[in-house]
Amino acid sequence: QITLKESGPTLVKPTQTLTLTCTFSGFSLRTNGVGVGWVRQPPGKALQWLVLIYWDDDERYSPSLKSRLTITKDTSKNQVVLTMTNMDPVDTATYYCVHRNSGGLLDYWGQGTLVTVSS
Amino acid sequence: EIAMTQSPATLSVSPGERATLSCRASQSVSSNLAWYQQKPGQAPRLLIYGASTRATGIPARFSGSGSGTEFTLTISSLQSEDFAVYYCQQYNDWPKYTFGQGTKLEIK
Numbered sequence: 001q002i003t004l005k006e007s008g009p010t011l012v013k014p015t016q017t018l019t020l021t022c023t024f025s026g027f028s029l030r031t032n033g034v035g036v037g038w039v040r041q042p043p044g045k046a047l048q049w050l051v052l053i054y055w056d057d058d059e060r061y062s063p064s065l066k067s068r069l070t071i072t073k074d075t076s077k078n079q080v081v082l083t084m085t086n087m088d089p090v091d092t093a094t095y096y097c098v099h100r101n102s103g104g105l106l107d108y109w110g111q112g113t114l115v116t117v118s119s
Numbered sequence: 120e121i122a123m124t125q126s127p128a129t130l131s132v133s134p135g136e137r138a139t140l141s142c143r144a145s146q147s148v149s150s151n152l153a154w155y156q157q158k159p160g161q162a163p164r165l166l167i168y169g170a171s172t173r174a175t176g177i178p179a180r181f182s183g184s185g186s187g188t189e190f191t192l193t194i195s196s197l198q199s200e201d202f203a204v205y206y207c208q209q210y211n212d213w214p215k216y217t218f219g220q221g222t223k224l225e226i227k
Contacts, residue, residue, distance in 0.1 A: 037214075047155075047163065047206060049216040060214035063120070096162055104213045105153060107174070109162040 002026035004036070004097040004110035011116050012087050018115060022080040022097030029055055029075045033102025036073065036080040040093040041112075048093075052100055053080060089117045121145050121212050125205075125219035131227040134197050140222045142190040142207035151211035154183055154192045157221075158203045166205075167192065194224075202226050 008020035022036060029036060037052035052060045053071045061069050070083040080097065095115055099108040122145040132138045142152070150170040155163035165174040167183035170190055180195040194201055207219040 035214075039216075046220045047208070047218040049214075049218070052214045062215070100214075103168075104151065104210045105165070105168050106208070106210070106216065107165050107168075109164075112162050 002099055002108040004099060004108060006095060006097045006110045006113040008095075008113060008115070010114060011118065013119050014088055014117060016087050018082075018084045018087050018091070020082045020084075020095055020097075020113065020115070022082070022110060024078050024080070024097070024099070027099065029053075029073055029078070029080075031055055031102075035100035037098050037100055037106070038071070038082050039096045039098055039106070039109075040091075041096070042090075042093040045093075047096075051082065054100075087117045091115070092117045120215060121148060121209050121217050123207055123209055123217050123219035125207055125222050127222060128220070129223045129225060131225050132197055133227045134199060136197055136227075138194040138197055138201075138224055140192040140194075140205055140224070142185075142192070142219050144188045144190075144209055147187045148209040148211035150186045151209060151213075152183075152185070152190050153208045153210060154181075155206045155208065156201075156203050157206065163206060197224075199226075 004024040035052045035054040038050040051071045068085045073080045094112040096112045097110040098106045124143045126141045152170045154167040157163045171183045204221045
């Protein structure tokens with residue numbers, strides 16, 4: 001059974017750096033084709049894909065946010081960490097950790113964590 | 120970037136009736152199209168992938184069709200638990216996944 005869970009601060013100040021951790025179970029990030037990524041959703045708005053990291057350490061970023069994002073993985077701990085710099089109130093959103101299967105599908109999602117950016 | 124457009128934004132349907140939701144891609148995504156259901160306070164749940172394949176555990180009243188740029192999600196007989204927001208998403212141009220703006224399915 002695949003599960004993912006996000007953890008991190010619920011409130012950050014403008015200009016600060018956000019660090020979120022995804023802890024997962026039920027699969028290995030050493031498996032060919034598998035990836036873990038992040039999707040966010042501002043309150044009342046649509047979903048936006050942010051970033052993915054693959055089993056082979058390849059990283060892919062949303063072009064619009066690439067300069068602010070970093071993703072890393074710790075396979076031994078079954079964790080993926082997202083870092084987003086220079087946070088702004090428009091970055092207020094629920095951030096979801098997602099499992100990407102070998103077919104390219106985002107098939108399992110974490111429960112999400114709401115991050116508010118406010119001074 | 121491939122843009123996904125969903126219509127209508129809101130759909131009002133009575134329980135037991137059929138609901139038809141549309142999704143259009145700005146360029147062909149072949150059959151690499153997924154549908155998700157999201158209820159308030161919950162994460163999206165995968166319903167359909169490959170444009171027409173139901174994910175594990177999804178009831179048969181949910182069906183998907185289409186290819187290329189035009190797609191449809193049909194719910195044959197609405198149950199109370201089906202009222203939610205539905206998103207389409209293309210994964211043809213991965214990893215630049217893009218989602219539609221969503222269709223809110225509400226009780227009439």
